[in-house]
Structure formats: C-alpha cells, structure tokens
Amino acid sequence: MKRLATAALAAVLALLAACRDDALLPADPRPSARLVLPPPEAAVPVTSPRNASYSIDARLFPDDHRLEGTLVLEWRNTTGQPQSTLPFHLYWNAFRNTLSTSARGVGRRAAKADDDRAFGFAHVSAVKLQGDGSEVDLTPTLRHVAPDDGNADDRTVMEVTTPAPIPPDATARIHITWTSRIPHGATGRSGWVHDYHFIAQWFPKIGVFWKGAWNAHQFHPTTEFFADYGTYDVRLTLPTGFVVGATGALVERTANGDGTETFRFREEDVHDFAWTASRRFLERSGRFEEPGYPPVDIRLLLQPEHEELADRYIEATRVGLKAYGAWSLPYPWRQITVVDPAWASGSGGMEYPTLITGGTGLWAPLPLHSPETVTVHETGHQFWYLLVGTNEFEEAWLDEGFNRYHDRKSMFGAYGPKGFGVRYFGLSGRSNSGWPVLAPRVAIPRGEDLRALLRETGQVDVMTRRAWEYRTPGAYSFNAYTKPALTLQTLENLVGDETMTRILRTYARRHVFAHPTTEDFIAVVNEVTGADWRWYFDETWFSSGLCDYAVEVANTPPPRPAGFLDGPSGPVPAPSPAPADEDLAEPVVTVIRLGEVRLPVEVEVEFADGRTVRETWDGQYRWTRFRYPRGPKVVRASVDPDHRILLDVQPSNNAWVEDRGQARRAARKWAARWMLWVQAFLEMHTVIG
C-alpha cells in the first residue's frame, strides 16, 4: 500500500515537473547583462516645454467608490495664436452610461457594463479662470463636444470658453472642481476591484494644440491618449493602511489624524499622472545602475501571490531601461514604479509616466516570458510615449509599434527566443490563468509570433489611420503594434543594426518631450541613411498590401542535339547523341512576387558543385527569371536568403531545395507524432462509455 501510494505521489510530482519544464532557457540571474548594446548617449540635456502643469488635491472614498478633487492647471499658450476655447478630456465619462461612444463600440476595452458597478463618471462642478486676485467663473460656458462622431450622448470631452482670448505665451490659471464615481475595474484601464484601486485618466485634462488645431478626441474603445508636458504636484488623501504608488516621487506623507493620510507626489516633464492604492500590495525595490546611464530606483508593488516573481519583474524593468536607453535616450527620471495588478482588474499592461502596470500568473515558467514581456514593453513606453510624446489617438504605431519592435528586440537579446506553451483549466479571457504546459524544443524566433497576424489581418486596413477608424479591434492591434514592429525590424535588417540605432537615437533626441509625426520619423530615416526611403514606407505603412516572394527552380536537362547542325559546307545531320549526363542541367530559377508589396530582394543560388551566386532583383514586376548555362544542377535557391524581410507572409516558399528525402522523413516524423495524440484522444473515449 505504501509503495503504491508513494508511486502515485511520485507520478503526480513527475508529471507536474515535466509540464513545468524550464530547460528551454536556463534562468540567467542577470538577463540585462546579456544584452549586447552600444554605449548610451548622454542623458537628456533639455527639459520639456512644461506648458500644462497641474497641482491636484484629491480624496479617495473607497467604501462608496468616490473620488473628489480640485486642480489648478497652469496652461501656457504655446500655440502662437490667441486661444479662448479650451477642451478637456473627461475619460471616465466613457463609463457614464451605455450611450457613450466607448460603450457603443466593440473590443475588450469597450466600456460595456455587465452590472451597475461598471458605471462611473467624472462630473465637473466648477471651472474658474484665476487671475491676479480675481476669478472668473467659466462654468456657465461648459459644454460637451463630440469632435469624432457627433455623439450627443458622449461626455468624454468638454470645452470651456474664456471671456477674453489668452494671448500667445501667456499663462492661464484654471481651477477645476470635480467629483467622480470610480467604475469597477474589470473592463477599463482604471477602476476598483476589492480594495485595489487603479486611478488613471482620472482628472480633467486639457487637450493638445497640434498641427494648428486643438486635438482632444473622444474616448474610444481602442484609443489611448495624448497630452502636453508639465509638472505634476499631486496630493492624495486616503484612509490609512493603503500602500500607494504613483507617477513621480513621494515627497511628503502626512497623517491627518482623522483616519486618513495624505501622500504628495511630484514629477517634472511628464504628460500624465496615474496612481494606485491597495492594502494587499507587497512592496519590493531594486535599482538600475549601469555605466553611462543615470541610476533609477525601481519600486515594485506586488500582489502577495506573486512574491516569488519580484526579482523577475525588477530585472525585466532593468532590461527595458538599459535596452531602450541605448536605442533612444537614457531614462532621465529618478524612479519608476512597477505595479502588479490585482487578479480581477483590467488595469494590467499599461503605461503611465514613471509608472507601469505588468501582469502575470501564479505559474510563470521562464520560457513563456511572463511577466518579462509586458514589463519590458511597458517600461519601453517610458521612451516611446513619454520621452517622445506622440499622438496615440491618431498615430498609435509611433509608440506602440516602435515599442513592440524594441520589446521583441530586447527580449530576444536578454532572454533568448520565447518558448511555446498552452495554459489549461484557466479562466476564459484570462491569458495568464491556468496551468502552463510547455512544448519541449520549440522556440519562437524574434518577430515570428507577429508574422501570423500579418497573414490574418494585413489586408484589412492601411496602417496609417486614426486608432478608432480601423475596421475591427484586431485591425487596431495589428496596425498599432504588429505591422509597424515588423516593418521596423525589416528596416533594421535592410539598413543594419548600427544605422537603425542611429536613426532612432536621432529621432528621439530631436523630438524629445515633443509630439513628432510619422513624417518626422521618415525625414530622420532619410537624413541618417542619406537615401530616400519614402518608397519603403509607401509600400508598407501607407499600404494594406501583403509581401510575399517565392522561388521556383527547374533543372532543365540540356537539349540533346538532333536534326541538322552546321557543317563545313552546309547543314549536316547531328551525330548520334551520347548518353545523357544526368548531373548536368541548364537551370532556370524563377522568382515570383505573389504579394502587392514591392521590395528589392536578393536571390542566392547554390549549385551542385558548391558554387554560389547572388543575384538582385528590384521586385517591381510580378516575376523575374535567372537562366544558367549548361552545368551542374541547382541544389538550392532562395529569395531573401538573409531573412531580412520579416514582412514576407509566406517565408516557407522563399527557398527551393533539392529533395534528398527530408520531406518524406519529416512528414512521417510529424504524422507519427500527431498520431500519438490521436491514439490517446481515441482512448479517452473509453472514459465515457
């Protein structure tokens, strides 16, 4: 009995151990040390325009999910023209009712309300323009506008009008009082679940005057944000006992004597402020110190059940700070806060200035790169979103796409290729829940997990569209993240890693604390490379075409002479043909462009005698053909032999090889392996029945 019980226990433990195989990538204590990077450039020498600075006082009432606040916005008119109408975002009004533009939208971030808890709002009760000792009430001028879709029920953008225009370079001081009901946090990026509060996009925030007009879009399910830079000085009052994390550094903590505490956070040169509070947070800390980089304190607020993942979170943050710092500009702030969101919250995987949210599961085998990928990605947004503040509403690829490109590059450099795993018995819709089962010996090369999306969604939309105008949420994800990432990886392969780094460093330094556009980036590419790459972006970013090259080989036997040949005095009958030499051929290599995207490609042809030739083709017409004189057969031909074009949707047809029996052996191997599953699947039927 004991032996059987021991054997049974051993069996279960062995199975669990086998499923949690971490052997694919042995844990490295310092993945950040594995990164091979150029030395970083000097730290940012400039400050931001600081033209939208906020001083905020807010009080959280967690029991009835309420928040009351007042703010003073100091807005300096940098528009170059007088302004009297000022738009403000009121994002939480997306959750006000079922009539908002977000609630009418689709996708996982749509403000759908499953129950009353999901509703929330931001109600502005007073707006005043403060002068030298005087105050003008702007509240009567307050009106809600819907610049994107004219939805009269949408309250996510408000406008106020000043009695007199604010002259250029003058600073307006605007005092706003508001109250919010905090929505439940299962759907949106903000909200409460149990005692976990994630409070983002929570205060009335002024729009950006950009490209000669106000840019203050409504809140759509897929869109993110856009704001001007400034200094944030925020005092948050909460009941005692909460651990609080926020944008910036904690400069003051005061016990109020009434069962509440006030936390004061301050940060400069940022364009937003988010915070979180929970009694369950574990607090861990680390530090990023690398030669050539300013040191950064890392503060991790962790769910207790993820305690064993603390070091991995912190190390992934270091990887992000180091890699992105080398590829753009070193992170200039003194601290970064990493938040591990509560289980039931939808706040994971988001970026805010000097504060990010991660996300992971109880069982986190290293090859699946969770929490690493999300942590590196969100850390990356401190560069492509914060240091370079692009418009996430209108050109989402400039932050998400650049970031996806760099997060894959960082992850590959620091952690190696990702493994493949499936989680079983988890909760549907929760990607990190369930027991992870890893596939042995399966590694996903850099960028290859993205290529499948290119095949599926590549033709749905042109990439360069405003974020809410894509046909589907999937098309948004694809065009904001995947396509730009693959396009940049392909560009890196075409211009070289060193040049790509120079491009991105130049772009980052030139547009630090600014709001550059796609055209600004293309201009930098052209400048750094000394060539006009406009065609490349026309074929990719401004197109919905797919890229697909293929190659075919015909080892045509040389013709055997028959009939008449030239003789000394006219045609003579051809001599009897000698036996054909089966090793000789007049090979023909045909390269075909199956997709719409036209990129120049190289073609490598390898002959049976070991000789290799490289051809080039501009890819303009649908196909081209390379003929070779009588000689050894072609044994291998490949288009894009260096695998530079990540945009090619069918890489398997990029090479032709002489078949030496591998096809049959590989087919039998995998059919047999599949058969094992079928055998077990059939046997499973004996359980019922």
Added chain:
Amino acid sequence: MSAAAEGLRRAARAWKLGLLLLGANLLAAALLAVPLAGMLEDEFGHRESAAGMLHGFDYPWWAEWSGARAGWAKSLGPDLLGSGFAFKNVDLLTRGEIPLRLFRAPDAEEAPVDPLLAAAGGAYLLLHIFLSGGVVSVLRQSRPTFTLRGYLHACGFYFGRFLRITLLVLLAALLLFLVYWPIASFLDARAREAVSERAAHAWLFAKLALLLIGLVKLHLVATYARIVTVAEERQSAVLALLSAAAFFARTALPSLAVAAVMAAFGALAVAGWSAFEHAWNTTGYRTQLFTFAVMQALMFSRILLRLGLWSGLLALYERPGAAGPE
C-alpha cells in the same frame, strides 16, 4: 490496494490482449495519420522547412501551415508535444467534447475538435464497446488466456448489451454535464471575482475536480455494469447499471482507490514520455522507429492500465460476499 495490485497483475498477464487492443487503436489512428503524412510530404517537398521539421520544430513553418489549414489537419501543433497531448485530451473531456461533442457547454463558442476527428472518436467508441465484451470475459480468468476466435465470439455475444449500457451511461453523462455547466458558470464567476489569483485558481480547480470525480464515478459504475453483465449473464442494461451503482456505493472507497492508482501510473507514463521527448531528438528513420516504439509503449501502458483498472474492479467484485444480497 490489493485489488489494484491484483488488477495490475492480471493486466500484465493479459498483455496479449493489450497488444490486440493496441493494434485496434493504432489502426484507427493510422487511418487519419497516413493522409496527414501525405499532406505533409507534399507541403515539405523542395522546402527548407523539411529539414527544419526533421531536426526540430520549425515554428515559422508551423505558424504558416496552421494558419492556412482548416479542419482536422490543423490540430497538428506544438501543443501536442511533451505532456501537452495528455492535457489537451483531458481538457477536451472536461469541455464536454468527448465523445462526439455531445456535452459541450451551451454557450461554448469554440469548436476545438474537428467534425472528422469527433466522428473518428465516435466510431472508436463503438469499436471499444464491441471489444469490451471479450475483455471482461478474458480478465475474469485469474490467468487470462484467450483465442482470437473465442475473444471475438465474446465480443459479439455481449455487444448488444454493452451498447445499451453505453447509451445509458452517455445519458447519465449528459445529465452530469447538464448539472455541471451551471455550477461551472457559478464557480467561474466566483473565480473571476476572487480577491487573489490563488483563490481564483482554487475555485477553478475545485470545478475541475468536481467534474472529474463525477466522470470517474460514472466510469466505475459503467465498468461494474459490464462486469455484472458478464459475470451474472444479465440481459437488462438498466438492471445491470442499477446493480453496478449499488455495488459501487458499497465499495466506493476501494474502487476510487484503484482508479487513483491507475491514474497515477498513467500520469507517471506521461511524465516519462515527456522526459523522453525532452531528451531525445527524432530525425532519421532509425530514430523515428525508436520513437515510434516508445510511443506505442506509452499507448500500450495506457491500455494495460485500463485493463488493470477493469481487473482491479473485477477483483473487488469477486471478493467473497462482495456482491452482497440482491
């Protein structure tokens, strides 16, 4: 535990029967695998991915191939590697996809099992019902021996009764799942709302355990019903099931213990296979032959454990006075 040990002993002695069942299982699976081999060979022809897949797993090729496929062939994927195939099958079972997608949740959106595979499973279930009559007859012997003719005769003799038992068991399973889905939905909601992920997974695994215990109990009752039918020459499937249920109620603990031992050995076999697949690279014909042999050894052990379970239950049933008054 002595019943489990006796079950394993009898199963080991009935290894020829195990081979016969393995042959049937292999033949059924090969009917699908051979066309897949043809498809793959066409796909790999003159492609570099052939070498990639021969020496390892070419993820880019697979992603492309899988994306372009629909139907049963799409199920070839890395999720089947290591212990993944076993988890996948248990997952399919708990989703109500086995057999013939009969017990799927009313709001299930995905269809993880292709209709052809589901149909193959249904056909295999019929084959299993047919072969079971002979299995019980053989295992009843303390030193199991059989001739193919005698075995097939027993299979045919009990087929009708076993078919009726299976239909009733499927009906019971349907009822079980009908009760389970609302409970699962409730437990999912609890998990979704849990304060911590640990609590959430406790709810989720409790849900899984609840269903698996129900299915195991049903399986044990069904097996006892077959034993009763053969041992007592019962004609009525309903009465055989009732007797089996009554017997199981009296012997629930030892019966479940036998099942737990067999399940644990099954898990050990899967873990062994997973370790093998981590360590062993299959490439040329010789390594393929060896891998194929190990795969079939794994399936053989799976079938022997099924026989061991049946034998163990038979041993419990055959204990003096165990059947009790009717």
